[in-house]
Amino acid sequence: MRLQKFLARAGVASRRKCEELIMQGRVRVNGDTVREMGTVVDPACDVVEYDGVVQRLPEAGVTLMLNKPSGYVTAMEDARSRTVAELVPAKEHPGLFPVGRLDRDTTGLLLFTTDGELGNALLHPSRHVEKRYVATIDGVLGAREARALERGVQLEDGITSPARCEVLSVAPDRRTSEVALTIHEGKKRQVRRMFAAVGHEVRRLRRESLGPLCVSGLSEGRWRLLDDAEVALLRACTQR
Numbered sequence: 400m401r402l403q404k405f406l407a408r409a410g411v412a413s414r415r416k417c418e419e420l421i422m423q424g425r426v427r428v429n430g431d432t433v434r435e436m437g438t439v440v441d442p443a444c445d446v447v448e449y450d451g452v453v454q455r456l457p458e459a460g461v462t463l464m465l466n467k468p469s470g471y472v473t474a475m476e477d478a479r480s481r482t483v484a485e486l487v488p489a490k491e492h493p494g495l496f497p498v499g500r501l502d503r504d505t506t507g508l509l510l511f512t513t514d515g516e517l518g519n520a521l522l523h524p525s526r527h528v529e530k531r532y533v534a535t536i537d538g539v540l541g542a543r544e545a546r547a548l549e550r551g552v553q554l555e556d557g558i559t560s561p562a563r564c565e566v567l568s569v570a571p572d573r574r575t576s577e578v579a580l581t582i583h584e585g586k587k588r589q590v591r592r593m594f595a596a597v598g599h600e601v602r603r604l605r606r607e608s609l610g611p612l613c614v615s616g617l618s619e620g621r622w623r624l625l626d627d628a629e630v631a632l633l634r635a636c637t638q639r
């Protein structure tokens with residue numbers, strides 16, 4: 400296996416970034432610094448180090464989805480809060496990590512994987528993996544506000560990329576409404592901040608889907624393993 404592929408599979412970084420790390424002399428094979436891009440390693444017997452730390456390929460990768468309930472932080476450890484790690488089989492699958500994060504109060508689809516390369520690819524902004532959220536917001540979204548969300552709104556860390564927005568329902572008293580927003584970025588608290596930018600507070604937020612996967616059918620607090628076909632679909636959507 401080529402060295403940069405090995406490093407990416409081990410979860411060090413994307414393949415391109417790993418090529419840079421190799422050129423920077425930060426990678427050793429069997430104790431020797433290697434800068435040649437064509438280097439081939441045998442994962443069964445070669446010892447590969449990055450910044451002095453031995454890298455290993457994950458065992459047969461495990462990828463699962465959790466329907467995250469409210470009240471859990473997206474972290475594998477936290478001294479003060481309940482974490483999503485309590486809800487998934489973290490001990491049975493060493494190296495399992497959450498792909499991206501949902502806020503403590505956000506519910507819905509959260510992926511976990513032991514496959515560093517897949518996790519990095521899904522998170523990389525250039526891969527444009529779509530995420531669909533359903534928000535319960537204060538008030539009723541006007542057509543002009545919906546258009547602004549779709550075209551991009553100014554946040555303190557930049558303008559958001561084009562999105563899709565659909566009003567699903569409006570409460571009879573018009574005090575709240577449900578709006579689906581599909582984005583492909585992952586800025587911190589992005590959906591809440593996008594609605595705030597057009598004057599609506601988000602009361603509840605749920606992620607319904609990520610790329611080809613949808614959380615429907617899984618009750619809150621439950622997880623399930625993805626099958627090979629689902630993992631293949633996920634990989635395919637990072638390669639478009």
Ligand code: URA
Binds near residue numbers: 501505587592604
């Ligand atoms: N956007 C948010 O505002 N919160 C989340 O948890 C996810 C996306």
